[in-house]
Amino acid sequence: MIRYALHCKACGGEFEAWFASSSAYEQQKEKRLVRCTACNSSRVDKQIMAPAVKTAKAKEAAPDPEKMFAAFAEKARQHVAENFDYVGGNFAEEARSMFYGEQDERPIWGETTEEEREALKEEGVPASPLPAPFTPPVPKVKSKGRLN
Numbered sequence: 001m002i003r004y005a006l007h008c009k010a011c012g013g014e015f016e017a018w019f020a021s022s023s024a025y026e027q028q029k030e031k032r033l034v035r036c037t038a039c040n041s042s043r044v045d046k047q048i049m050a051p052a053v054k055t056a057k058a059k060e061a062a063p064d065p066e067k068m069f070a071a072f073a074e075k076a077r078q079h080v081a082e083n084f085d086y087v088g089g090n091f092a093e094e095a096r097s098m099f100y101g102e103q104d105e106r107p108i109w110g111e112t113t114e115e116e117r118e119a120l121k122e123e124g125v126p127a128s129p130l131p132a133p134f135t136p137p138v139p140k141v142k143s144k145g146r147l148n
């Protein structure tokens, strides 16, 4: 005995039926004996046997790039907020003084003007723009480690 999941092209119904063998199914189908349990149409066909449960699960688990990015950005923002010292407009000064060994290095973030950014670049001070999605809200509390 063989069980087939069948699909009705007339009403869209799905049902299962047992056959003695696959050739028995073919014969019965040819004689139009295989009929839809819902509408009695003989326009039935074997369903492509896909692992339905797995497919549904895979769909559910399929990564949504936007969501993934949002989650990643959230983590990045948290990381910056927790580990980086916000120095506001002093960023260029702070970065420069660390670069020249005037103070211990620590992760900082803040703002620069266009000129400051260019100057840092020319001097070879490592600094990179923080993409907007990774930028945490500017802390209300001022930096704990300001220059002087």
Ligand SMILES: [Zn+2]
Residues within 6 Å of the ligand: 008, 009, 010, 011, 012, 013, 036, 037, 038, 039, 040, 041
């Ligand atoms: Zn039907």
